[in-house]
Amino acid sequence: MADTLLQGLPVSALRSAAPLLLVLLGECLTQRVGRINLGVEGQMLVGAVAGYGVTAVSGQPWLGMVAGAAAGALLSAVYALLTVAARADQFASGLAVLMLGFGVSAYAGSGLVGLRIEGFALGAGGTTPTLWLAVALVPLIGLWLYGTRTGLVWRAVGESPPAASAAGITPWKVIVAGIAAGGVLSGLGGAALSIDHTRTWAEGMTAGRGLIAVGLVIVARWNPWLTLPAALLFGLAEALSLRLQAGGSAVPAHLLHTLPYLASLVVFAVTCARLKGGGGPEALRAVFAR
Amino acid sequence: MKLLRHLAVLAFAAGTAIAHAATIGYIYVGPEKDYGYNTSMDLGRKFVEKNIPGTKTLHVENIPETAEVEKVMERMIKQGGASIIFATSYGYLDYAIALGKKYPKVAFLHAGGLKTGDNVGTYWANSDDAMYLAGMAAGAVSKSGKLGFIAAFPIPQVVRSINAFTLGAQAMNPNATTTVVWTGGWLQPPKEAEATNSLADAGIDVIGEQVDSPMTIAQTAEKRGIYMVGKDVDVSKLAPKAVLTGASWNWGPTMLKLTKEIQAGKWKPSHVRGDLKDGTVVLDPFGPAVPEGVRKTVLAKKDDILKDKFIVWSGPMTGQDGKAILPAGTRMPMEQLESMNFFVKGVVGTVQ
Amino acid sequence: MNAARLHRSAIALGGFAALAGAFFLLIGRGPIDMLVAIAQASVGSGYAVGESLLRATPILLCALATLVPARLGLVSVGAEGQLYFGALAGTGAMLLAPSSLSLVLLGGVIGGAVWALVPALLRVVADVNETISTLMLNYVAALLVTWLVYGPWKNPQSQGWPASIDFTEAARLPLLGESRVHVGLLVALVLGIALHLLFTRSRWGLVLDVLRSNPRLAPLAGLSVTRQVLLTMVIGGALAGLAGIAETSSVQGRLQASFANGAGLSGFLVAWLAGNRVLPAMALALLVGGLLAAGDGLQMMTSVPSSAVLVVQGLMFVAMLGAGAWKKGGAGG
Numbered sequence: 001m002a003d004t005l006l007q008g009l010p011v012s013a014l015r016s017a018a019p020l021l022l023v024l025l026g027e028c029l030t031q032r033v034g035r036i037n038l039g040v041e042g043q044m045l046v047g048a049v050a051g052y053g054v055t056a057v058s059g060q061p062w063l064g065m066v067a068g069a070a071a072g073a074l075l076s077a078v079y080a081l082l083t084v085a086a087r088a089d090q091f092a093s094g095l096a097v098l099m100l101g102f103g104v105s106a107y108a109g110s111g112l113v114g115l116r117i118e119g120f121a122l123g124a125g126g127t128t129p130t131l132w133l134a135v136a137l138v139p140l141i142g143l144w145l146y147g148t149r150t151g152l153v154w155r156a157v158g159e160s161p162p163a164a165s166a167a168g169i170t171p172w173k174v175i176v177a178g179i180a181a182g183g184v185l186s187g188l189g190g191a192a193l194s195i196d197h198t199r200t201w202a203e204g205m206t207a208g209r210g211l212i213a214v215g216l217v218i219v220a221r222w223n224p225w226l227t228l229p230a231a232l233l234f235g236l237a238e239a240l241s242l243r244l245q246a247g248g249s250a251v252p253a254h255l256l257h258t259l260p261y262l263a264s265l266v267v268f269a270v271t272c273a274r275l276k277g278g279g280g281p282e283a284l285r286a287v288f289a290r
Numbered sequence: 291m292k293l294l295r296h297l298a299v300l301a302f303a304a305g306t307a308i309a310h311a312a313t314i315g316y317i318y319v320g321p322e323k324d325y326g327y328n329t330s331m332d333l334g335r336k337f338v339e340k341n342i343p344g345t346k347t348l349h350v351e352n353i354p355e356t357a358e359v360e361k362v363m364e365r366m367i368k369q370g371g372a373s374i375i376f377a378t379s380y381g382y383l384d385y386a387i388a389l390g391k392k393y394p395k396v397a398f399l400h401a402g403g404l405k406t407g408d409n410v411g412t413y414w415a416n417s418d419d420a421m422y423l424a425g426m427a428a429g430a431v432s433k434s435g436k437l438g439f440i441a442a443f444p445i446p447q448v449v450r451s452i453n454a455f456t457l458g459a460q461a462m463n464p465n466a467t468t469t470v471v472w473t474g475g476w477l478q479p480p481k482e483a484e485a486t487n488s489l490a491d492a493g494i495d496v497i498g499e500q501v502d503s504p505m506t507i508a509q510t511a512e513k514r515g516i517y518m519v520g521k522d523v524d525v526s527k528l529a530p531k532a533v534l535t536g537a538s539w540n541w542g543p544t545m546l547k548l549t550k551e552i553q554a555g556k557w558k559p560s561h562v563r564g565d566l567k568d569g570t571v572v573l574d575p576f577g578p579a580v581p582e583g584v585r586k587t588v589l590a591k592k593d594d595i596l597k598d599k600f601i602v603w604s605g606p607m608t609g610q611d612g613k614a615i616l617p618a619g620t621r622m623p624m625e626q627l628e629s630m631n632f633f634v635k636g637v638v639g640t641v642q
Numbered sequence: 643m644n645a646a647r648l649h650r651s652a653i654a655l656g657g658f659a660a661l662a663g664a665f666f667l668l669i670g671r672g673p674i675d676m677l678v679a680i681a682q683a684s685v686g687s688g689y690a691v692g693e694s695l696l697r698a699t700p701i702l703l704c705a706l707a708t709l710v711p712a713r714l715g716l717v718s719v720g721a722e723g724q725l726y727f728g729a730l731a732g733t734g735a736m737l738l739a740p741s742s743l744s745l746v747l748l749g750g751v752i753g754g755a756v757w758a759l760v761p762a763l764l765r766v767v768a769d770v771n772e773t774i775s776t777l778m779l780n781y782v783a784a785l786l787v788t789w790l791v792y793g794p795w796k797n798p799q800s801q802g803w804p805a806s807i808d809f810t811e812a813a814r815l816p817l818l819g820e821s822r823v824h825v826g827l828l829v830a831l832v833l834g835i836a837l838h839l840l841f842t843r844s845r846w847g848l849v850l851d852v853l854r855s856n857p858r859l860a861p862l863a864g865l866s867v868t869r870q871v872l873l874t875m876v877i878g879g880a881l882a883g884l885a886g887i888a889e890t891s892s893v894q895g896r897l898q899a900s901f902a903n904g905a906g907l908s909g910f911l912v913a914w915l916a917g918n919r920v921l922p923a924m925a926l927a928l929l930v931g932g933l934l935a936a937g938d939g940l941q942m943m944t945s946v947p948s949s950a951v952l953v954v955q956g957l958m959f960v961a962m963l964g965a966g967a968w969k970k971g972g973a974g975g
Contacts, residue, residue, distance in 0.1 A: 008491035016484050078960065086967035091717070091914040095907070096959035103952030106321070107669070110947060114325035114505055116528045122513065126487070198479040199509040203321045203949065205479045208781075215777040242481065243488045245471045245639060246438070252642040253472035254789035258782045265778040273768035315942075322947065350941045352948045356901045357893045360822070361693050362938045368689050369682070370942050381803060381898075404801055444792060446802035474788070629801040642793040
């Protein structure tokens with residue numbers, strides 16, 4: 001049983017985690033500029049459907065990825081309009097975008113169901129380019145956010161828009177950029193899910209992964225470097241919940257399926273108790289306390 | 291002004307629709323275009339619409355198997371004027387029975403189950419024979435003798451498929467085992483893909499499935515270079531190398547026959563069960579991986595089934611724990627069949 | 643209703659008509675036919691009104707469940723999980739005392755409260771962010787219900803269908819008239835008004851306002867944040883638990899998997915859309931309930947797919963949120 005459990009487990013965890021990781025990185029940037037966007041689930045879905053459609057027509061999975069990113073960005077513009085231009089409530093705006101994205105993707109995708117696409121070829125050990133893309137973006141974004149001038153500008157806006165404004169920054173432009181970055185990356189995550197991970201388009205196929213990503217940003221303490229372990233923890237727990245069954249575990253499957261959620265929560269709670277909370281951008285705190 | 295006219299037209303339409311005898315309502319549990327179970331039911335709807343000129347059908351998708359369906363059925367009757375309702379998912383049964391009492395003039399047809407009312411009947415088809423035959427192909431093609439099965443929830447129809455698949459495989463390779471992975475949802479492509487991957491990693495080389503649509507598992511099996519057996523719709527187009535065969539639905543003729551009976555006033559609620567013989571269930575064409583000799587053996591067994599020379603659900607049959615379930619020479623009664631909650635010997639996994 | 647609010651509602655409605663109209667034209671449908679069909683499906687007959695109210699009931703309770711902790715500045719997304727655990731505990735009570743409505747309801751309320759107490763304790767003891775803990779616990783509660791109805795609590799007479807045994811007539815809430823609407827709706831409305839009065843008139847309401855706007859004031863004013871976190875979360879959980887057990891005992895008639903139909907998330911949307919004020923939340927819950935309940939009717943009458951219905955619902959919220967800009971744009975008052 002141990003053999004079946006461990007055989008290919010690291011790659012399996014990475015595979016499960018990769019689309020989530022892309023979304024998580026995007027939402028991390030959005031929350032860094034002081035916005036919390038529950039609409040990522042909808043942005044993933046439009047990314048998934050656009051990516052799938054373009055891949056099916058063109059036969060080019062990379063072109064599909066680009067289309068997914070564009071679709072995600074486009075939908076995130078609705079969120080930006082609502083929360084920045086109309087100054088509407090962030091949670092409600094995110095949920096409205098979620099509904100829109102779910103509906104639009106299902107409507108647009110109904111003609112794509114059951115199409116066959118050629119996704120990316122399998123590489124060493126069953127890895128694929130989207131997996132490496134996700135992993136490679138972690139240090140890139142981490143270094144950018146903590147090591148560059150624009151990274152500092154973004155963080156400053158996330159901490160205090162008035163202070164940033166006093167330093168000659170136009171906060172709303174940075175906030176829109178942060179939302180758009182979230183749109184691009186969640187669109188990419190959705191496209192990775194449809195083009196690469198499943199080679200399928202199905203209505204609502206993200207099944208809550210976007211909402212989970214919003215939560216996992218908190219687990220990762222708004223730190224791009226920590227998105228990798230957070231996504232891996234979730235991916236590992238999900239892979240295990242399936243592998244334990246494949247290994248003949250006697251535990252009822254429905255209880256095994258609680259594993260990803262409980263594992264994330266327990267790890268978070270334990271690290272919270274040791275670090276005593278904290279780590280979030282100040283402006284985001286203002287969203288919560290109103 | 292225009293608005294008023296629209297309102298008037300609608301009110302008039304609603305009034306006449308009730309008098310119209312041939313409005314048929316269809317309710318689906320998932321998306322109508324799912325390339326799977328719900329699509330197969332919707333094809334049945336289109337078949338009825340085409341073959342009875344003047345028939346109007348209403349259809350509503352993504353309705354959960356909860357009291358929500360009670361509302362939808364009632365709306366179909368009250369606001370849509372439906373006089374026949376096809377409730378196409380297993381969990382709609384109790385609500386159909388309850389509404390049947392409230393609306394005695396409406397005919398309810400429910401997919402499976404063993405309860406009827408004065409105006410509530412069930413229709414279903416025994417796909418176990420085809421699953422058994424597909425399992426034979428799977429057992430013969432598998433080099434490791436280790437098969438897998440990915441399914442959503444342990445309800446009787448699914449448990450039957452897993453057992454029939456396993457029994458078929460064991461007819462070709464007595465040592466064959468089937469490892470079951472539950473995904474916990476009818477439409478969960480990411481989990482279905484990862485379940486396929488984890489089974490492949492565990493050395494399993496043929497996978498059966500019963501989720502909403504076989505498409506993700508087929509594509510992933512193709513990618514991983516292993517084989518699979520489909521259900522509900524033929525997916526060979528999506529995975530020409532991986533698909534061995536499958537058990538598909540063809541609901542049109544059954545639905546048409548029932549509708550005509552109802553309209554002619556000759557219908558009596560009962561449990562209508564189709565099968566391979568009447569064509570409600572179809573054994574999909576074989577894929578290139580199934581050798582000629584195996585095809586012949588499987589088709590010979592199919593012939594035996596069609597001629598009643600072979601019954602899948604007959605003894606001797608042994609349970610997962612090694613205890614006898616059915617003595618030799620007996621057939622499993624319909625009640626036990628339609629509420630099956632045990633695995634046969636050789637299945638690895640839990641029925642919970 | 644003052645002039646500015648009336649103005650805003652008109653803009654939201656006009657904006658919605660424009661957005662939805664454009665969408666209908668895009669998919670080749672007559673906008674007026676479609677809007678008429680939406681109205682018909684949600685309030686077009688006594689039956690339709692009843693179904694809208696029925697759908698609104700758990701949404702209203704979940705909105706209140708979100709709103710109470712939000713008055714303290716907590717962002718709980720846990721109404722869905724508390725609803726499930728309330729249904730679970732209430733069903734447990736039913737299995738012990740099959741014909742006691744009060745025990746069943748009590749079980750539901752306590753179950754919801756207990757499920758909310760977990761993130762509340764995590765918050766006060768280990769400073770664990772309540773948003774993440776409630777989100778994760780939602781999935782766990784739903785899966786626990788699924789496990790029970792497929793396993794230990796499965797009705798042996800159900801021919802394999804995963805559900806608990808049926809609630810007896812005595813353990814169900816009375817229905818209102820001929821409809822499927824139950825007394826829970828009236829209870830929810832009364833609770834809403836009571837909360838409104840508490841928030842606007844009582845000392846407690848002021849305490850919450852003070853702590854929300856400046857938690858650092860708490861020790862100076864001799865207030866305990868810890869106590870309020872526990873209290874608001876538990877009250878919220880109890881409300882969601884009530885929604886869960888009322889839905890299970892009186893609408894579904896048995897415990898089933900995935901019965902919530904997104905009531906928790908819809909309630910969350912309503913609460914934040916209403917700025918966590920009770921009276922607007924009550925009105926919005928009725929509106930959202932009607933809009934969601936109309937979904938199948940719109941599919942049926944116009945044969946658009948359910949996805950088109952979802953787009954229309956999304957556009958409705960976009961219009962309402964966009965119209966809020968009016969308030970801040972200068973016309974306020």
